Amino acid sequence: MALILHLTFLFLTTIMLALSLTVSPSTEFSTTLLDVTASLHPQQTQPNPTPPPSSSFTLQLYPTHSLHNPPQKDHLSNFLAQLNRDKARVNSIVAKLQLAISQVNESEVRPEYLSSPVTSGESQGSGEYFARIGVGQPPHNFNLDLDTGSDITWLQCKPCERCFQQVDPIFDPSGSPSYGQITCDAPQCRQLDQKPICKANKCQYQVNYGDGSVSMGDFITETVWFGKTESVPRVPLGCGHFNVGLFAASAGILGLGRGPLSLPSQIKATSFSYCLVARGSNRSSTLDFNSAQLDDSVVTRMLSNPKVASFYYAGFTGISIGGRRVPVPVSTFEIDSSGNGGILVDSGTAVTWLQNQAYEAVRDAFTSLTVNLPRVPGRVLMFDTCYNFSGFETVKVPTVSFVGQGGKSWSLAAEAYIIPLDRTAGTFCFAMAPMQEALSILGNVQQQGTRVSFDIANSLIGFSPNKC
Numbered sequence: 001m002a003l004i005l006h007l008t009f010l011f012l013t014t015i016m017l018a019l020s021l022t023v024s025p026s027t028e029f030s031t032t033l034l035d036v037t038a039s040l041h042p043q044q045t046q047p048n049p050t051p052p053p054s055s056s057f058t059l060q061l062y063p064t065h066s067l068h069n070p071p072q073k074d075h076l077s078n079f080l081a082q083l084n085r086d087k088a089r090v091n092s093i094v095a096k097l098q099l100a101i102s103q104v105n106e107s108e109v110r111p112e113y114l115s116s117p118v119t120s121g122e123s124q125g126s127g128e129y130f131a132r133i134g135v136g137q138p139p140h141n142f143n144l145d146l147d148t149g150s151d152i153t154w155l156q157c158k159p160c161e162r163c164f165q166q167v168d169p170i171f172d173p174s175g176s177p178s179y180g181q182i183t184c185d186a187p188q189c190r191q192l193d194q195k196p197i198c199k200a201n202k203c204q205y206q207v208n209y210g211d212g213s214v215s216m217g218d219f220i221t222e223t224v225w226f227g228k229t230e231s232v233p234r235v236p237l238g239c240g241h242f243n244v245g246l247f248a249a250s251a252g253i254l255g256l257g258r259g260p261l262s263l264p265s266q267i268k269a270t271s272f273s274y275c276l277v278a279r280g281s282n283r284s285s286t287l288d289f290n291s292a293q294l295d296d297s298v299v300t301r302m303l304s305n306p307k308v309a310s311f312y313y314a315g316f317t318g319i320s321i322g323g324r325r326v327p328v329p330v331s332t333f334e335i336d337s338s339g340n341g342g343i344l345v346d347s348g349t350a351v352t353w354l355q356n357q358a359y360e361a362v363r364d365a366f367t368s369l370t371v372n373l374p375r376v377p378g379r380v381l382m383f384d385t386c387y388n389f390s391g392f393e394t395v396k397v398p399t400v401s402f403v404g405q406g407g408k409s410w411s412l413a414a415e416a417y418i419i420p421l422d423r424t425a426g427t428f429c430f431a432m433a434p435m436q437e438a439l440s441i442l443g444n445v446q447q448q449g450t451r452v453s454f455d456i457a458n459s460l461i462g463f464s465p466n467k468c
């Protein structure tokens with residue numbers, strides 16, 4: 001009897017010891033596995049299942065890299081070029097906000113926000129992903145860069161006063177009976193952000209991107225095709241006769257913003273969703289309109305900026321590193337009445353830029369859980385938290401999650417926040433950066449591999465991992 005009691009006691013203490021080891025908050029945190037080798041060679045390791053369309057209004061979505069056949073450069077150098085342009089994209093978003101918030105005219109905005117020089121490089125403009133869409137009657141297909149940060153959809157049009165190189169023949173409106181000119185007194189013309197420009201009662205549009213790219217021409221309506229059978233007539237589009245910038249050989253921009261002139265608004269979509277495949281891969285995915293929210297989505301409120309109608313903000317309630325909430329200022333997640341704060345969801349910005357105080361809290365939480373990993377000292381581009389994974393095949397890194405409604409967490413794949421910066425020296429960086437302005441931006445690197453759903457009818461944004 002005494003022996004049995006003694007054994008039971010031993011058994012219990014062992015269990016309690018084991019328990020205290022697993023639950024002890026100071027040693028345990030959740031981790032995610034990073035496949036170092038696959039990060040460097042995405043296309044060799046990923047299959048290419050083209051997902052079935054989940055709605056009748058579906059467009060195929062591709063990483064820009066796949067436009068070049070064979071690829072002119074490896075995807076890593078393309079990516080580095082994009083990172084070098086990322087600040088210009090951020091500056092253009094800040095400029096748009098500043099213009100709206102302070103209601104100043106363009107002459108008062110810091111000039112570097114409006115006129116950063118056009119950088120050389122083959123992929124440029126608003127993003128690293130394009131959708132293939134049909135325009136006109138009969139339909140011709142074009143690659144348009146996905147842009148959730150702007151409203152107007154435009155493509156290059158003949159006759160070209162100035163056009164950049166694109167993959168498909170340039171759209172010729174003279175051959176399309178469904179082409180219609182928008183007049184200057186039409187409501188759509190008055191909805192343009194800029195002061196209406198009129199040429200012989202033809203409404204003119206003009207869009208400037210922060211990197212110096214510009215498109216202008218006739219503001220028109222055309223039939224837009226989603227696949228071979230579904231079409232919507234009289235969608236307002238920019239027919240660009242003067243286009244400057246290197247848009248990665250695509251024909252223009254697909255404006256998915258929240259304003260009245262965007263494609264989702266114009267086709268009266270109740271929702272749209274996309275999934276961005278790993279950028280170096282040659283897989284495709286889809287951009288779906290009117291598709292249902294996925295069951296496993298982590299949902300947030302879709303917040304509005306009272307000053308800028310185009311932007312989508314995700315009402316996250318927290319950020320966790322290694323499964324633990326990070327103390328970040330409340331203003332990170334909320335937009336105040338003057339239009340400051342909040343986390344904007346942008347398809348065109350590469351990395352996630354967090355308002356400085358939030359960034360420091362997140363970065364410090366991450367570094368405190370990675371003291372055992374070999375660091376690369378100093379900064380690499382905009383990153384201050386880099387590691388040397390040379391010789392590693394896989395590494396366990398702290399899990400990064402954004403917290404949505406009901407405390408549910410959207411946990412990112414490791415490849416979406418630990419990214420390779422070179423091929424040989426083994427440098428990988430924590431892919432977030434600080435910004436001084438009162439704003440945060442969720443970039444497309446973090447969105448990779450997740451289906452992001454914009455439920456316009458219910459003002460919700462959903463994040464559903466592993467759905468490309």
Ligand SMILES: *[C@@H]1O[C@H](CO)[C@@H](O)[C@H](O)[C@H]1NC(C)=O
Pocket residue numbers: 043047048282
């Ligand atoms: C992806 O690209 C690689 C290299 O260009 C090629 O070998 C491979 O067959 C492609 N895979 C698919 C599924 O297209």
Ligand SMILES: *[C@@H]1O[C@H](CO)[C@@H](O)[C@H](O)[C@H]1NC(C)=O
Pocket residue numbers: 105106107108
């Ligand atoms: C812009 O603001 C400046 C200074 O307030 C003013 O002189 C100028 O006329 C304004 N320009 C326009 C186009 O409103």
Ligand SMILES: *[C@@H]1O[C@H](CO)[C@@H](O)[C@H](O)[C@H]1NC(C)=O
Pocket residue numbers: 376388389390391425426427
């Ligand atoms: C990482 O370590 C390897 C050797 O272990 C070294 O050759 C390489 O230069 C280091 N990379 C950096 C960026 O320091």
